[in-house]
Amino acid sequence: MSTRIFVARLAGTSVFDPVGDRVGKVRDVLVVYRKDDPPSVVGLIVEIPGKRRVFLSIGRVTSISTGQIITNGLINVRRFEQRGGEVRVIAELLGRKVVFADGTGEATIEDVAIQESATGEWAVSQLFVRRPKSGASPFGKGQTTFVAWNEVREKQARGEAQSAEQLIAAYSELKPADLANTLLDLPQQRMLEVAEELPDDRLADVLEEMPESEQVQILAKLDDDRAADVLDQMQPDDAADLIAQLSDERGEHLLELMEPEEADDVRMLLSYAPDTAGGLMTTEPIIVSADATVAEGLALIRRHELAPALGAAVCVTLPPYEAPTGRFLGIVHFQRMLRYPPHVRLGTLLDPSLEPVTADTSAAEVSRILASYNLVSVPVVDEKHRLVGVVTIDDVLDYLLPDDWRSQDEDEPVKAPSDETGSIRIVNGRRGGHRTS
Known part of the structure; x- marks a missing residue:
């Protein structure tokens, strides 16, 4: 009996080549509808190194389980582009409304099961659906059930939002x-x-x-x-x-x-x-007094929500301690804090070589300073030498990179293990006609 796999549980599952090297992780499953049969699985959308999403043909998959997916070692690194008639299960099927063929009402798709046939092909086998909540109670949810694809039909009114x-x-x-x-x-x-x-x-x-x-x-x-x-x-x-x-x-x-x-x-x-x-900076750096201790400084940079670049140093000022602060005294790098006992005052550990920039300093000059002194942030002061913010390396990169930097070039090479090691083989041909991965 073939294994039934629920697609929502595949999200994030690692994809391995035949020798056990990890080549990416699953982000979705791609299906196409058929006239009289349940939708057929044509492939997986896999995220490979470089955050690129590519198409992996189901014919290149030798094993699917909720813990791992094994391929035959051949992956096309062309960025995935969805074709007409193709449907992404997680992104587009989950949350859709369906009505029961027997007229007993409607439900919402919460998961989709796929199953391998005797011929090695995969298709949608069942839907896990939830009926609307019955009764006036604000607690609880509707009843759930498994249904075959042919026991329901999709119902989505024009312009109606699909649950996400x-x-x-x-x-x-x-x-x-x-x-x-x-x-x-x-x-x-x-x-x-x-x-x-x-x-x-x-x-x-x-x-x-x-x-x-x-x-x-x-x-x-x-x-x-x-x-x-x-x-x-x-x-x-x-x-x-x-x-x-x-x-x-x-x-x-x-x-x-x-x-x-x-x-x-x-x-x-x-x-x-x-x-x-001033246009690049953030106004929420870590700001402390000169009497704050190393222990207090390290506690502040440990905060989970703090961006790494902001946690690389603490700013020392006179009161008040929110931008615009009192007079800016200097910064203490976290590595310097690690070298001293917890009770040492941060005011004694200031970096004497780092000068702040003013709010009207050009972005080009800020970039030069960060590069010249191997910094991840630089403090910004106003005309009264009060701290108004810090410019971090990610702020500068966002400014310097082209507007479309998040969209990688499809022809950009992606690093992967070589054929000599017996690992994954990479195909960089354009997709056309039938999918060949």
């Missing part, structure tokens, strides 16, 4: 940058549906990793109150960049709806030219 709950759950382990790439690969309508159902903090993290055009597109689909809540959750510099792309009228309206402290930071950043240190 199951897709979000399937991709819950993805880092924000990976989830952003996943959303960018979806059809436009589906991307907007998923974005609308993400929690505010998760959506904020994802927006920070997206090109500006998609950021604006998603924000346009949110009502003003929700949009303001999401902007509150974003880093001030990212929120400022996004608001700068909006009309003056909507941008000002969203700023009025934001939390006052967050809005003040964003307004300050918007006052600087985008190609200056």
Whole structure:
């Protein structure tokens, strides 16, 4: 008896070549509909090194389980492009509404099972569906059941949004940058549906990793109150960049709806030219007093939500300790903190060689300073030598890289084990006609 595999559980599963080298991880399963039979599996969407998603033909797969997938060693590294008639199970089938052929009502698809036939082909075998909740109780969910494909038919009213709950759950382990790439690969309508159902903090993290055009597109689909809540959750510099792309009228309206402290930071950043240190900086570095100890400094940089570049150093100032602070005294690199006992005062460990930049320093000069002194961040001060923010290396890279840097060149080579080791073979031919992986 062949094994039944549930697709939602395959998300993130490692893909290995015949000798056991890991070559990527599954992001989705691709199917095509057939007239009288359940949809047939044509392949997997696999993420390989470089965050590139490629198509792996089901004919190249020798084994599928919920723990691992084995290929015959042949993968086409061309970026995946969905063709007409193809449907992504996780991205497009999960959350769809169906009606039962026997007239007993409707349900929502929560998972899809695929099964291998005697001929070595894979097809959809069953759907795991949930009926609507019955009764007036606000607790609990509707009844779940397994159904064969021919026992239901799809029901999605024109213009009706498709639930994204199951897709979000399937991709819950993805880092924000990976989830952003996943959303960018979806059809436009589906991307907007998923974005609308993400929690505010998760959506904020994802927006920070997206090109500006998609950021604006998603924000346009949110009502003003929700949009303001999401902007509150974003880093001030990212929120400022996004608001700068909006009309003056909507941008000002969203700023009025934001939390006052967050809005003040964003307004300050918007006052600087985008190609200056002020336009690139973030206003939320770690700021401490000169009397703070090494133990206190290390505790602050251990915070889970802190970006690595911001955790590379702490800024020491006179009070107040929020930007714009009192007089800026200097920074202490975390590596220097690691070399001293916990009770040592940070004011005695300042880096005397690092000079701050002013808010009107050009982005080119900031880049030169970071490169010359092997830094990951540089402090920014105003005319009164008060700390107003820091420019981190990722801020500079976002500025220097082309607008479409997130879309990798399809012809860019991808590193992989060589044939001499018996590992994966790479095919870089263009897809055309039938899929050959």
